[in-house]
Amino acid sequence: MWNNTLLDSVDIEGPAPDTEPARQYYFMKKCRAIVSRKAEETGRDLTYMVETLGCQMNAKDSEKMTAILEYIGYVEGGVEEKKDGKSITADFVLYNTCTVRENANQKIYGHLGFLKNQKEKHPMMRIALCGCMMQEDDEVDKVKRSYPFVDIVFGTHNIHKLAELIYEHLVSGNRVVDVWDKPKQIVEELPGNRKYPFKTGVNIMYGCNNFCTYCIVPYVRGRERSRYPEKIIDEIKALVDDGVTEVMLLGQNVNSYGKSFGVEASIKDDREVSAEAGEGTDFASLLRRVNDIEGLRRIRFMTSHPKDLSDDLIEAMADCDKVCDHLHLPLQSGSSNILRKMNRSYDKESYLSLVERIRKRLPDISLTTDIIVGFPGETDEDFEETIDVVDRVGYDSAYTFIYSKRTGTPAARFPDEVPDDVVKARFDRLLGVIHDRSSSIYESRVGKIYEALVEEINDHDDSMVSARLSNNSIVHMKGDRSLIGEYLQVKLVESKGFYYIGERV
Ligand code: 5AD
Ligand code: SF4
Numbered sequence: 001m002w003n004n005t006l007l008d009s010v011d012i013e014g015p016a017p018d019t020e021p022a023r024q025y026y027f028m029k030k031c032r033a034i035v036s037r038k039a040e041e042t043g044r045d046l047t048y049m050v051e052t053l054g055c056q057m058n059a060k061d062s063e064k065m066t067a068i069l070e071y072i073g074y075v076e077g078g079v080e081e082k083k084d085g086k087s088i089t090a091d092f093v094l095y096n097t098c099t100v101r102e103n104a105n106q107k108i109y110g111h112l113g114f115l116k117n118q119k120e121k122h123p124m125m126r127i128a129l130c131g132c133m134m135q136e137d138d139e140v141d142k143v144k145r146s147y148p149f150v151d152i153v154f155g156t157h158n159i160h161k162l163a164e165l166i167y168e169h170l171v172s173g174n175r176v177v178d179v180w181d182k183p184k185q186i187v188e189e190l191p192g193n194r195k196y197p198f199k200t201g202v203n204i205m206y207g208c209n210n211f212c213t214y215c216i217v218p219y220v221r222g223r224e225r226s227r228y229p230e231k232i233i234d235e236i237k238a239l240v241d242d243g244v245t246e247v248m249l250l251g252q253n254v255n256s257y258g259k260s261f262g263v264e265a266s267i268k269d270d271r272e273v274s275a276e277a278g279e280g281t282d283f284a285s286l287l288r289r290v291n292d293i294e295g296l297r298r299i300r301f302m303t304s305h306p307k308d309l310s311d312d313l314i315e316a317m318a319d320c321d322k323v324c325d326h327l328h329l330p331l332q333s334g335s336s337n338i339l340r341k342m343n344r345s346y347d348k349e350s351y352l353s354l355v356e357r358i359r360k361r362l363p364d365i366s367l368t369t370d371i372i373v374g375f376p377g378e379t380d381e382d383f384e385e386t387i388d389v390v391d392r393v394g395y396d397s398a399y400t401f402i403y404s405k406r407t408g409t410p411a412a413r414f415p416d417e418v419p420d421d422v423v424k425a426r427f428d429r430l431l432g433v434i435h436d437r438s439s440s441i442y443e444s445r446v447g448k449i450y451e452a453l454v455e456e457i458n459d460h461d462d463s464m465v466s467a468r469l470s471n472n473s474i475v476h477m478k479g480d481r482s483l484i485g486e487y488l489q490v491k492l493v494e495s496k497g498f499y500y501i502g503e504r505v
Contacts, residue, residue, distance in 0.1 A: 006021070006022060006025060007025045007028075007029075010022055010025045010026050010029060012026055012029045012030050012033070016164075020160065020187040021160070021187050021188075023164065024068075024160055024161065024163055024164060024187065027163035027164040027166075027167045028068060028071050028072055028163040030163075030167050031072040031073075031163050031166050031167050031170065032071065032072050032073050034167075034170050034171075035072050035073035035074060036073050038091075038124075039073065042124075045073075045074075045075045045077075046073065046074050046075070046091040046092070047074060047075055047076065047077035047078035047089070047090045047091050047092070048066070048069045048070075048074035048075070048076060048077075048078070048090055048091065048092040048093070048094065049076070049077070049078050049079050049088060049090035049092070049093050049094070050062050050065065050066050050069070050094045050095075050096065051093075051094070051095050051096070051111070052096045053095075053096065053097055053098040053104055053107065053108070053131070054096070054097070054098025054100060054104065054131065054132065055098070055100075056201055056248065056250050056302055057203075057206075057221070057250060057252070058096050058098060058131055058132070059195075059201065060200075060201040060203060060250055061096060061130075061131070061156070061159050062094075062096045063192055063193050063194060063195065063200065063201075064159060064160070064192055064193070065094060065096070065130075065159055065162050066193045067192050067193030068162045068163050069092060069094070069162070070193060071163075072163060072166065074091065074092050077090065078090025078091065078093075086114075087118065088114075088115065088118040088122075088125075089118070089121075089122050089125070090125065091122075091124050091125060091126065092125075092126050092128070092166075093115060093125060093126070093127045093128070094128045094129075094130065095108060095111060095127075095128070095129050095130070095131070096130055096131040097129060097130065097131035097132060097133035097134060098131060098132050098133065099131075099132045099133040099135075099136060099139070099216055099220060099406070100132070100215070100216060100217065100404075100406075101401060101402075101404035101406075102404045102405070102406070103404065104133070105133055105139065108129070108133060112143075112147050112150070115127055115149070116147070116149050119149050126151045126152070126166075126169065126170075127149060127150050127151050127152075128150070128151060128152035128153070128154075128162075128165075128166075129143060129150055129152070129153050129154075130152075130153070130154045130155065130156075130159060130162075131155070131156060132155075132156055132216070132217070132220040132221065133220075134153055134154060134155045134156075134179055135155045135156055135157075135179060135181075135219070135220035135221075136216075136219075136220065136408075138407070140153060140177065140179060144175075144177065148175075150175070151169050151175055151176070152165050152166065152169050152175070152176045152177075153175075153176070153177040153178070153179065154176075154177075154178045154179060155179040155180060155220075156220060156221055156222075157180040157181075157182065157183040157184070157222065158178060158179075158180050158184075160187035161178065165178055182222055183206065183207075183222050183225065188227075188231065188235075194244070196455060196456075196485075197243050197244070197485060198243060198244055198245050198246060198453070198484075198485040199244060199245065199246035199247070199248070199298075199453070199455075200239060200244055200246075200247060200248070201247070201248045201249075201250045202232060202235055202236055202239070202247050202248070202249055202250060203227060203250050203251070204226065204227055204232050204249045204250060204251050204254060204257055204283075204286065204301075205224060205225060205226040205227060205251035205252075205253075205254065205256075205257050205260065206221065206222070206224070206225045206227075206251070207221045207222040207223045207224045207225055207252065207260075208221060208223075208224060208252035208253055209223055209224045209253075209256070209260075210252075210253060210305060210343070210345075211343060211410075212332070212342050212343050212344060213341065213342055213343045213409060213410040213411040213414070214342060214372065214375060214403060214404075214406065214409055214411040215406070215409060216406040216408065216409055217252060219408055219409075221252065223260070224252075224253070224256060224259070224260040225260050226251075226257050226258055226259070226260045226261050228261065229281045229286055229289060232249075232286065232290070233289055233290065233293065236290060236293055236296065237293055240293060240294070240295040240296050241295075243485075244296075245295070245296060245297040245298065245453070245485070245487075246296075246297060246298035246299075246300070246453060247290070247296065247298070247299055247300070248300040248301065248302060249286075249287075249290070249299065249300070249301040249302075250301075250302060251301075251302075251303070252303060253303065253304075253305040253308065254283055254301045254302070254303065254304060255283050255304050255305055255307075255308035255309050255310070255313060256283075256305070256308045257281075257282060257283040257286055258280075258281045258282040258283060258285075258286070259282075282310075282312070283301075283313055284310060284312040284313040284315070284316040285316070287299065287301075287313070287316045287317070287320055287323060288316055288319070288320060290322075291319075291320035291321070291322050291323065296322060297322060297453075297487065298322055298324055298453065298470065299320065299322045299323045299324065300323075300324050300326065300472075302328055303328055303330060304327060304328060304329055304330075305330070306329055306330070306331075306344075306346050306350075306351055306354055307344065307345040307346045309329070309354060309358075311357065314357060314358055314361050314362065315361070317361075317362060317365075318361050318362055324470040324471065324472065325362070325364045325365050325366060325469075325470045325471040326365065326366045326367075326368070326396075326470065326471050326472040327358065327362075327365055327366070327367055327368075328367075328368045328369065328370075329354075329355070329358075329367055329368070329369055330369055330370035330371075331351060331369045331370065331371055331386070331389060331390075331393075331398075332344055332370060332371060332372050333371070333372060333375060333378070333382065333385070333386055334348055334351075334382075334385040334386035334387070334388055334389030334390070335348065335378070335381070335382035335383070335385035335386060336348045336349070336385070337377075337382055338375050338377070338378055338382050338385075339351075341375065341376070341377060341411075341414065342372075342375060342411075343410075348385055348389060351389065352389065352392060352393070355367065355393050364471070365471070366396040366441075366471035366472060366473065367393060367394075367395050367396060368395055368396050368397050368398060368399075368472070369393075369395050369398045369399070370398070370399045370400075370401065371386060371390070371398055371399070371400050371401070371430065372400075372401050372402075372403050373386075373400060373401070373402055373403065373423055373426050373427045373430060374402055374403040374418040374422070374423035374426065374427070375403045375411065375418075376403070376411055376414035376415065376416050376417050376418065377414060377415070377416040377418075378403075378418050378426075383426050383430075386430065387429070387430065387433055390430070390433050390434055390437060391433060391437060394437050394438075394441055395434065395437065395438060395441075396438055396441055396442075396471065396472070396473060397434070397438055397498060398434045398438075400427065400430055400431060400434065402423055402424075402427055403418070403423070405417075435497070438497075438498065439495070439497050439498075442473070442495040442497060442498065442500070443495045445492055445495070445500075446492050446493070446494060446495050446500070447491070447492065448491070448492055449489055449490065449491045449492075449505055450469045450470070450471075450475075450489075450490055450492065451469070451470060451487055451488070451489060451490075452467035452468060452469050452475050452487070452488055452489075452490040452502070453467055453468050453485075453486070453487050454466070454467040454479065454483040454484050454485065454486050454487075454488060455467060455468055455484065456484060457480075457481060457484075458476050461476075463478060463480075464476050464477060464478060464479065465477060465478075465479035465480070465481075465483050465484070467488065467490065467502075469490075473498075473499065473500065474499040474500070475490055475492060475499065475500040475501070475502040476499065476500070476501055476502070477490060477501065477502040477503055477504060478503075478504075479504070488504050489504070489505045490502040490503065490504055490505065491503045491504075491505045
């Protein structure tokens with residue numbers, strides 16, 4: 001969290017402090033002076049645009065970075081939707097990239113081609129790339145070689161350094177590339193900028209140790225590191241004091257929270273904490289502690305790996321009234337054979353029996369999932385197993401992905417790639433089954449009354465608001481801006497397949 005006392009005390013006349021976060025406060029203040037001078041010269045505010053691809057982790061990182069940009073003096077703007085397409089005039093453009101699938105990378109290169117053209121028209125524009133894709137040497141080399149108009153490149157481990165990197169670039173005019181292959185420090189007392197005033201994500205851990213054979217995340221986000229529980233609790237309390245009522249606890253695998261306190265002695269934390277500070281806290285006990293925070297109303301978390309989901313956690317979810325009726329439980333495949341090749345450490349039967357235990361103790365819970373189609377060696381029989389699990393579990397919704405080969409992962413060298421036309425046919429069939437199953441689940445709730453948190457004005461009709469139920473489904477109803485952030489009792493009047501139309505009661 002932002003530390004005003006520290007910020008005020010930083011003297012920008014002298015040399016930069018060596019310690020964090022004071023060092024970053026120093027550079028934020030330095031940049032602020034430059035940006036304010038430029039704004040005076042040009043007679044207008046300088047603008048920024050941040051585009052975020054990928055998961056909740058990236059979204060959270062972007063919240064932190066937009067707060068830094070705003071402190072520096074940039075104001076959000078510089079994007080215009082015109083008849084003949086988008087026009088970008090922002091003075092600072094930041095792309096927070098994802099690399100989980102190949103098409104995420106292609107998207108970025110598409111955007112860069114477009115940005116080159118925009119920058120030619122607006123020479124003051126500065127372009128920065130960060131995030132998971134920048135943790136890959138080949139991609140950074142490609143950017144260096146073929147995209148000379150990109151000014152700043154950094155990765156996932158040093159987003160806290162944004163102000164320092166901007167300063168370095170603004171002062172030297174040179175391109176700045178600073179990608180760390182490992183985290184060196186967790187710097188947390190930096191500002192955060194919430195997209196919604198009433199809800200936000202809170203990192204409880206970083207990285208992943210699971211090495212699913214298809215997945216590049218462990219290579220670009222590093223090993224698992226759990227934050228100390230005291231820090232998480234303090235952060236949430238401060239957020240609640242600032243108007244937050246719903247938090248999403250974030251980690252690639254929250255169920256293994258607590259197994260990685262003080263991992264990598266070289267990672268310094270920004271406050272002194274004893275090595276034992278987190279001992280004995282696992283995810284279930286963390287949930288119980290978060291549930292006790294006064295003023296907080298909803299707790300969500302993402303993502304749960306089925307292999308680590310303990311009965312203890314199921315109990316904690318049942319006991320904690322603030323924990324939402326939703327669990328995202330990635331299946332990836334319903335075939336035990338493919339799951340073994342994926343290194344998922346569970347099989348079809350254990351996944352189904354876990355779901356049964358969850359449903360027994362938490363009868364109102366909505367389950368959602370991730371599924372990959374076309375993993376190397378996936379046969380028709382394997383695919384049928386996936387369909388069978390989808391049918392038996394009954395997911396509220398599922399994110400479905402076509403397998404994408406990621407260089408450097410073990411699966412990239414696996415034989416028996418599935419032909420494109422077979423993958424496509426399986427993918428379409430899977431979508432159909434998911435859709436049929438989820439529509440009947442949605443339908444079954446019509447007529448009932450639920451509590452809903454109003455999040456925003458409806459995108460298509462400004463006489464309506466969009467709200468979220470505890471089970472994560474969306475309901476649209478009549479309402480105006482004054483309701484945003486409110487918890488309302490809503491009757492679900494009609495199901496539209498994957499959202500509801502409702503009425504306040
Ligand atoms: N190909 C396709 N999907 C993938 N995912 C991760 N790696 C790949 C890949 N190489 C999916 C998984 C994961 C989600 C975030 O992205 O389903 O749960
Ligand atoms: Fe990737 Fe598996 Fe880790 Fe999830 S658990 S981030 S799919 S390696």
